[in-house]
Amino acid sequence: MTGDLPLVVTRADPGGAATVARAQAADFDARHMPLFAAQALPWVPPDPAGFDALLLTSAQAARFGGAGLTALAALPVWAVGEATAAAARVAGMRVAVIGPGDGQGLVDAMAAQGPARLLWLCGRDRSTFGAPGLAITPLAVYAVDAAPPPSGWDALIAAPAVVMAHSARGATRVAELAGDRRKHLTLLAISASVAAAAGDGWAAKAVAARPDDAAMLAEAAALCHKGR
Template sequence: MKPLFLFRPEPGWSVSAQTARDMGLEVHGAPLFAIEAIEWDAPSPEDFDGLLVGSANVFRHGGKQLEKLTKLPVHVVGEATGDAARRAGFLVGRTGRGGLQNLLDELGERELRLLRLAGADRVTLRLPDTIKVETRTVYRAVPEQLGEEDRELLVTGGVVALHSGAAAERLKVEFDRHGLDRALVDLAVIGPRVAELAGEGWRSVHIAPAPGDSELLALAQALCQTDAQ
């Protein structure tokens, strides 16, 4: 069985790693970036109909400014982000399946003024004619290096599960910096955008059937157990 490498930031890394181990997988890797808060000011909630959020990191690192916005419904990219929103005292409006762009397109059925809370590195969105979006940056990802043990293991290949575009881009940087061979590594990615950002040259790239941790890890498990092409 091929080893599995995970590179998402905490606290997600530990959750995914334990899930993968429970599935019988040999897990390696570590977060390739740390998330830190950015100082920001919340605008008046009266100017908006809701919030648009694509990551649970918004609620982990948004700080006290979030308290000014709890009266607004939150439209979230997925269930995990919705759970984080509820824990932070927000009411969830719509929960997306298939990425933030799909969620925004669904919301385009009516006219809305949305406040997008996001990280410094974020997906560029195409706005429906009915929706206006203002953005506040509340956190950023600080790059970390690929550990020596992981570098030594990746020399002989394996499977890498990628939960985000940021992780995909960081992985490319580290592979190039250390002269690692992409052609020995199979990628399991959480969505088409992540596959695009991962670039070319990998042994194979496979997209999870739905953008969730369980679906991604099930895909990774299949790749670990087979000689994927």
């Protein structure tokens, strides 16, 4: 419709494709522009007896964990967000707790009421967090690497658009690729820390009220549908 701005989805698939589908169902002019690609890493599951629970901060861990997850099936899963929990269930894992927010928020909750020895199935590139009394052992089971911008990227960001950033790495890469063109682009970030990673010089910045797709699309409505 007149005045609508494209909504540019940059996260890796399959999450990126899912975001595009949700956005298009909500009547956004969503463009599928993944700037990262996820892949499984080789890994060996440790003895589950050495841990009280599994920590999953991304659905990618369940999607790309592979056969090794079977050896850990007896451990309860503490998951960040509904999407991560859903992917864990599909992989045959037992979800005990779904925490809102980010990994640090879930770890804080675990320190107060949960298990003490955590096996964190994570990506090769990850943030760090912790809490007193918890022993967190990270184990990389997947990697999300930068990929060349898809065909049409340069033409798309040459005009005003709303660009989504689902992670700090994603925000940094979008900023690098946009360069001076960010002055006519609006950055829509999943959290305040992600927005900060994108730096300055944008036409506008917006942050979702909660760190999930639904909140990002709610925020995108006012940004994209300006002419309605």
